[in-house]
Amino acid sequence: MKRIGVFILFICLIQIGFGQKTVQSVVSSNRVAAFERFNFEILINNFDCEVLQPDFGGLEVVGGPFQSQSNQTLIDNGKRTQITELKWTYQLRAKEEGSYIISGVTMNCDGEPIESDPIEITVSEKTEDSPVDKDYYMRLTSNKSNVYQGEPFTVTLKYYSKARPDQFEALDLGDAVGIYRQDLKPDRKSFQTVVESINGVRYHTIVLREEVCFAQRNGEVSLEPYYASILFRRDFFSQFRKETYSNTLSINVKPIPGSSSADFNGLVGDFSIESEISNTHVKMGDAIDIKITIKGKGNMQDLGTIDLEFPQEFDQYEPEIEDKTSVSGAGFKGEIEYNFVIIPKHYGEYTVPGYSFQYFDLKNKKMKTAKVDDFIIQVDKREGLIVDPPKTALTNTHIQYIEEQSDGFFEQDDFVFGTWTYYGLVSAPLFLSFFFIFFKRKKENISEEDLLVIQQKKAVKNAQLALKEVHEKLDQGDDAAALKGLQTTVNNFFMQKFNVGLSDLSQRKIAARLTSENIDTANLEKFNKIWNTIEMGQFAPIAHENIVQTVKDTESLLIELDKKL
Amino acid sequence: MKVLLSILSIFIMCCTYAQDSSFVRGNEAYANADYETALVEYSKVVSSEQISTALYYNLGNTYYKLEQLGEAIWAYEKALKIDPSNENAQFNLKFANAKTYDDLDTSESGIVAWLKINFFSFSINFWAYGSILFAFILAITLYFFFTTKKQKVKNRSLTLSFGALFLLALLIVLAYLNQSNIIDRDQAVIITEFVEVRSSPSDTAASSFKLHEGTKVDLLRSSDGWTEIGVNGNTGWIEKTAIWEI
Numbered sequence: 001m002k003r004i005g006v007f008i009l010f011i012c013l014i015q016i017g018f019g020q021k022t023v024q025s026v027v028s029s030n031r032v033a034a035f036e037r038f039n040f041e042i043l044i045n046n047f048d049c050e051v052l053q054p055d056f057g058g059l060e061v062v063g064g065p066f067q068s069q070s071n072q073t074l075i076d077n078g079k080r081t082q083i084t085e086l087k088w089t090y091q092l093r094a095k096e097e098g099s100y101i102i103s104g105v106t107m108n109c110d111g112e113p114i115e116s117d118p119i120e121i122t123v124s125e126k127t128e129d130s131p132v133d134k135d136y137y138m139r140l141t142s143n144k145s146n147v148y149q150g151e152p153f154t155v156t157l158k159y160y161s162k163a164r165p166d167q168f169e170a171l172d173l174g175d176a177v178g179i180y181r182q183d184l185k186p187d188r189k190s191f192q193t194v195v196e197s198i199n200g201v202r203y204h205t206i207v208l209r210e211e212v213c214f215a216q217r218n219g220e221v222s223l224e225p226y227y228a229s230i231l232f233r234r235d236f237f238s239q240f241r242k243e244t245y246s247n248t249l250s251i252n253v254k255p256i257p258g259s260s261s262a263d264f265n266g267l268v269g270d271f272s273i274e275s276e277i278s279n280t281h282v283k284m285g286d287a288i289d290i291k292i293t294i295k296g297k298g299n300m301q302d303l304g305t306i307d308l309e310f311p312q313e314f315d316q317y318e319p320e321i322e323d324k325t326s327v328s329g330a331g332f333k334g335e336i337e338y339n340f341v342i343i344p345k346h347y348g349e350y351t352v353p354g355y356s357f358q359y360f361d362l363k364n365k366k367m368k369t370a371k372v373d374d375f376i377i378q379v380d381k382r383e384g385l386i387v388d389p390p391k392t393a394l395t396n397t398h399i400q401y402i403e404e405q406s407d408g409f410f411e412q413d414d415f416v417f418g419t420w421t422y423y424g425l426v427s428a429p430l431f432l433s434f435f436f437i438f439f440k441r442k443k444e445n446i447s448e449e450d451l452l453v454i455q456q457k458k459a460v461k462n463a464q465l466a467l468k469e470v471h472e473k474l475d476q477g478d479d480a481a482a483l484k485g486l487q488t489t490v491n492n493f494f495m496q497k498f499n500v501g502l503s504d505l506s507q508r509k510i511a512a513r514l515t516s517e518n519i520d521t522a523n524l525e526k527f528n529k530i531w532n533t534i535e536m537g538q539f540a541p542i543a544h545e546n547i548v549q550t551v552k553d554t555e556s557l558l559i560e561l562d563k564k565l
Numbered sequence: 566m567k568v569l570l571s572i573l574s575i576f577i578m579c580c581t582y583a584q585d586s587s588f589v590r591g592n593e594a595y596a597n598a599d600y601e602t603a604l605v606e607y608s609k610v611v612s613s614e615q616i617s618t619a620l621y622y623n624l625g626n627t628y629y630k631l632e633q634l635g636e637a638i639w640a641y642e643k644a645l646k647i648d649p650s651n652e653n654a655q656f657n658l659k660f661a662n663a664k665t666y667d668d669l670d671t672s673e674s675g676i677v678a679w680l681k682i683n684f685f686s687f688s689i690n691f692w693a694y695g696s697i698l699f700a701f702i703l704a705i706t707l708y709f710f711f712t713t714k715k716q717k718v719k720n721r722s723l724t725l726s727f728g729a730l731f732l733l734a735l736l737i738v739l740a741y742l743n744q745s746n747i748i749d750r751d752q753a754v755i756i757t758e759f760v761e762v763r764s765s766p767s768d769t770a771a772s773s774f775k776l777h778e779g780t781k782v783d784l785l786r787s788s789d790g791w792t793e794i795g796v797n798g799n800t801g802w803i804e805k806t807a808i809w810e811i
Binding site: 312313345346347348349381399400401402403404405406407408409410411412414415416417418422425426427428429430432433434436437440441 | 588592595610614615616617618619620622623626627629632648653656657660661666688689690692693694696697700701703704705707708711712733737740741743744747748758759775777
């Protein structure tokens, strides 16, 4: 040990290339078991400095130092850089379990010492299988472990390998329930490999993916292990594949206080809203542009579409959405423009309700409202009231002309129907009709006695008429017919007057009746004389003068009797 | 009596002259495209309670020219109530209806419209006078029926009586329907640009739907400045000021 614990002087013989002078010390593993051999390497990239062997802190040098040299040619932007690396390798081991520290390696270049980091070695009884011990592993980390729902946080997927990765093959994202994630470098095609020392162990690292995430529900959400497949070079002709899974990353999500409002749709960050309207006073059919701009940063992807409630009288079209946001580790930032075009189809004053939404201000940790006011739009009529082409197929494009003659004006009072006059006029004919019918009926229904009276009244008139005929016959010289007519007349008179049949007419009966009616004797005699003359005339001819006298007597007698009976 | 009649006839002539001259002046103004004056003149006639088909028709045209669509449709509807067969009014109403926003078919069609056009197109008292005539015919036939003794005449007059009675009843019904068709105001036209139809007669009531100028609605009942209307099977309340009754 002392043998080796001397100053070693290295003189640089060749120096090609330039750049920062670095010294690195790495171990093959910093967790070892007792008596397990491991390597300790010192790496320098220049040759004109002196390097001092570090203090191994009680570890036993089993072998070395073995010197080796590697050359690497880099072509960057057409510039050719050759890097030469010198390496000394020691084989070390610990005899007892415990913690050992290998001090940093000091390099002296022109009096300026450069020192590498000390390395702690933990020695245990048996080898542990911790991830750090592995030669190839992948870590998923977040910049925040405790977020609000909707608050952005960044997740990094980093690959570690001891060998230099040769080719990236595949990456599969694990499930992420309740998380919205957005790749921060979606256009990345190549990966940069960086050499890092993790706890003194030298690793090649690649950041495979960086994403900004937003938790979409509260509680604990987690990103399931990511998978990566990477190829390594074994030798010049062959490669080998390493498939690796990352850890599961859990994030604790806090609910947003006061998030039950209907206006709140999960926006978290800092936002503002503006509006612009092309015209508030238009004619029917003129298009109006309404632009709503939402600016801010946060989970703007949750903004989606916004709905303005246009009155039904407006034709509206799908809004044109212009997304001017960019994504970064702090979330989305920028503005989203919503361009609405509406065309009023009817006149009047309309109110288009404005738009408002609530968001959770992360800085002040409270809800805020962003709002644009209502739009008041005055729509005027167009000439000819034309809104659309007429919906019905009309041949004429104008209304018919006025009527110059009026067919008679009237008032409400001019209606005949329903007036008393009308009811009178409708019912009067019927009343009149029934009136006449009634009278006619009355006439027809006269009693027998009344009829008799009428008959009796008429008796003398009928007799007088009949006697006229008798006179005519006498004038014609037809005595027989005259006498017969006289007999009939007398019979009819008494039949009517006494209301008796022909069989009841005899001289005796008539005389008795006349006596009972208090007819004076002169007339009674007159009757008897006439009756006798008529009876006699039936058997023997009577002188013409005699007949004439009898007819005259009859006439006067009947008139006398009519007065008294 | 004669003096009274002649005074009355002169008075009627004066009235007729007044309304005719306003009507004629309105026509002249309309012909000169002076629609404001035409409206004033026609309105004078209407306010004198003298109405006619031609008056309402011309008034409708004037409103149309003044771009008052709702009032124009109202006037055409009024004209068609008096004379449902007026073709010019039918055409102009159809024309104006085609320009309304609410594309509702509120025009009557089918048997009702046919009956109206064919039976209500005569002068306002046609059926009333007709019924009086048939009352006379009925009276005469009845008289014959009850008085004649000839069986043949009796049979014929009975048939005629039944015919006359049927026609009398029919004409009385027609006279009643014709008059109530003209006088009754069971429909209305919206004359404001648009109106919210609410679920109850109150400004704060929820809006059920919206109607626009020129739409014809049925009047159901009214309450304190509000009217319940029905249109296409829907009902709701609107303010009375938004409508003109037909």
